[in-house]
Amino acid sequence: MDTSKALAIFREHLKRYIDFNEAEWILFSQHLSFSALKKKHYFAEYGNVCDKVGFIVAGAVRYFHMKDGQDITGYFSFENEFVSSYKSYLTGLPGYTYIQALEDTKLITFTRKDMDEMLNNPMLAYKMERFGRLVAEHYLCCYEDRVVSFITQTPEERYLNLLSTGCEILQRMPQHYIANFLGITPVSLSRIRRRVLATAK
Amino acid sequence: MDTSKALAIFREHLKRYIDFNEAEWILFSQHLSFSALKKKHYFAEYGNVCDKVGFIVAGAVRYFHMKDGQDITGYFSFENEFVSSYKSYLTGLPGYTYIQALEDTKLITFTRKDMDEMLNNPMLAYKMERFGRLVAEHYLCCYEDRVVSFITQTPEERYLNLLSTGCEILQRMPQHYIANFLGITPVSLSRIRRRVLATAK
DNA sequence: CTTATTTGTTATCTTTTGTTAACGTTTTAA
DNA sequence: TTAAAACGTTAACAAAAGATAACAAATAAG
Numbered sequence: 001m002d003t004s005k006a007l008a009i010f011r012e013h014l015k016r017y018i019d020f021n022e023a024e025w026i027l028f029s030q031h032l033s034f035s036a037l038k039k040k041h042y043f044a045e046y047g048n049v050c051d052k053v054g055f056i057v058a059g060a061v062r063y064f065h066m067k068d069g070q071d072i073t074g075y076f077s078f079e080n081e082f083v084s085s086y087k088s089y090l091t092g093l094p095g096y097t098y099i100q101a102l103e104d105t106k107l108i109t110f111t112r113k114d115m116d117e118m119l120n121n122p123m124l125a126y127k128m129e130r131f132g133r134l135v136a137e138h139y140l141c142c143y144e145d146r147v148v149s150f151i152t153q154t155p156e157e158r159y160l161n162l163l164s165t166g167c168e169i170l171q172r173m174p175q176h177y178i179a180n181f182l183g184i185t186p187v188s189l190s191r192i193r194r195r196v197l198a199t200a201k
Numbered sequence: 202m203d204t205s206k207a208l209a210i211f212r213e214h215l216k217r218y219i220d221f222n223e224a225e226w227i228l229f230s231q232h233l234s235f236s237a238l239k240k241k242h243y244f245a246e247y248g249n250v251c252d253k254v255g256f257i258v259a260g261a262v263r264y265f266h267m268k269d270g271q272d273i274t275g276y277f278s279f280e281n282e283f284v285s286s287y288k289s290y291l292t293g294l295p296g297y298t299y300i301q302a303l304e305d306t307k308l309i310t311f312t313r314k315d316m317d318e319m320l321n322n323p324m325l326a327y328k329m330e331r332f333g334r335l336v337a338e339h340y341l342c343c344y345e346d347r348v349v350s351f352i353t354q355t356p357e358e359r360y361l362n363l364l365s366t367g368c369e370i371l372q373r374m375p376q377h378y379i380a381n382f383l384g385i386t387p388v389s390l391s392r393i394r395r396r397v398l399a400t401a402k
Numbered sequence: 403c404t405t406a407t408t409t410g411t412t413a414t415c416t417t418t419t420g421t422t423a424a425c426g427t428t429t430t431a432a
Numbered sequence: 433t434t435a436a437a438a439c440g441t442t443a444a445c446a447a448a449a450g451a452t453a454a455c456a457a458a459t460a461a462g
Contacts, residue, residue: 065352096349137337140344143347148297150384151275176438176440356448375408375410388451
């Protein structure tokens, strides 16, 4: 995919948040970079400041943490979604999250420095503030749902919920990643699947 | 506490996000209301749209969900914190969360309508967008931590973490609320406390 | 002050989950 | 193509957590 097509896709996606006019788009797009991440390579790593946000044009990434030598998956992002170790990006402090490409992944990225420049550019400031607000609010809602699901649902209910939303995660992710994502072990998920299948019959 | 003192406290708190000049503050504060919530009364309820955000001047609230007739605590907010069923406020859709005053609580509130008016007022728009962005980003970071704790930590580790942060929750909340907050039952928390005490000796 | 209610702990029993290991299958890489 | 690694399921056992009930202590209400 060439960069102009990727840019067009990105611009279209951004319309859910904000509509740039031509002059604004030119200024904005000057701050964008294109990058490719080979499978298994890292977008962010534990202990490093993640100073950028990516938009996934093609591919998929996995967020995970290391604990006692074990790799625990926390989240996934796919095409047409943003990717970042948000807290690290927002605070400028080292992050705790690894973000790894699951496939060869193409990204459009901007750095925190780029964003700050745009926020300080009178031609863009208002729209960038608004853009930032709407994106943060969107992800806030996602996180709220996720926290509520951990508080109020059993792992089995979370799995059934994932099934019913017909989410891409189930299609594209191996089961042991999904298990962590649901807050359980792969063995547990396997048991839940058996139970669910038995009930469905 | 009189309203002018409450306003001053609120203004001071807002400085962590934004600094209003006098003219802006006058416009902004015109959109604020004062309200009191008696103990056990509700700020938000399941099935209703929560169309406002509150700032707690005095008191405390508890967020909870009902499931199978059981009351499950998800969060708390105290003095100098915001309170809202954020997703409902942001989307305008009915919320799933009950928010109840644990003590007689004094609030400064603004409605979604107020916020939209401010966002559309050229005198305030830029600062309100920025304010909204920074608040949303702040809570996004909180939620990120909370999700990571559910994915990577055991209930006992979450409890120890709560202990070490010396959080107000431990001081002011009864244990069965804290248990839910940690994602476990009160009985489980009691066992964890015993284990922790035994280890500490 | 007295009575209810709420709260926290403990015990018992059951269910769920984690851990480890084994096994066959699929996928990946050399 | 072949060897190695990754993946999903299952089994067996241990550990943890849930449900329930009983009881004592603290708190609130009358």
